[in-house]
Ligand code: IDP
């Protein structure tokens with residue numbers, strides 16, 4: 001099985017009608033969608049997701065933001081997907097993120113940066129478990145896998 005990562009289109013991404021745009025980028029890149037869930041994240045779950053930031057000045061605002069309205073949570077699969085997704089997100093603050101990245105193209109904000117992506121294999125494993133049970137993650141083949149992941153060496 002190829003590497004998996006967890007992404008969340010945060011409440012501002014849904015409210016600003018950017019979900020299709022964001023998913024489209026990952027689809028076109030060739031990542032395999034293996035799980036998806038649309039839900040309003042509870043405050044408690046937001047606290048667990050962002051536990052590493054507990055105590056920081058922005059923590060309470062972050063929890064409130066993430067749990068304020070529905071979000072779209074997805075698991076994407078591909079070799080190297082964790083780092084590729086992080087590059088596609090761009091820097092944390094919208095105003096710092098490079099054009100061409102999701103945050104760079106669509107966010108001018110500090111904290112309201114549209115999307116979350118796990119930052120390491122350990123985070124990905126932990127975060128996927130927070131949102132999905134094993135039977136909610138679908139194992140299947142993409143018909144164009146040879147073209148998507150082909151090697152010419
Ligand atoms: P990341 O999402 O790029 O991994 P982290 O540093 O892990 O960034 O921060 C988690 C989330 O917390 C960010 O995506 C952003 O929404 C929010 N955040 C981080 N730093 C600040 C801040 O200084 N002010 C407000 N919100 C922040």
Ligand code: MG
Nearest residue numbers: 116117118119
């Ligand atoms: Mg982070």
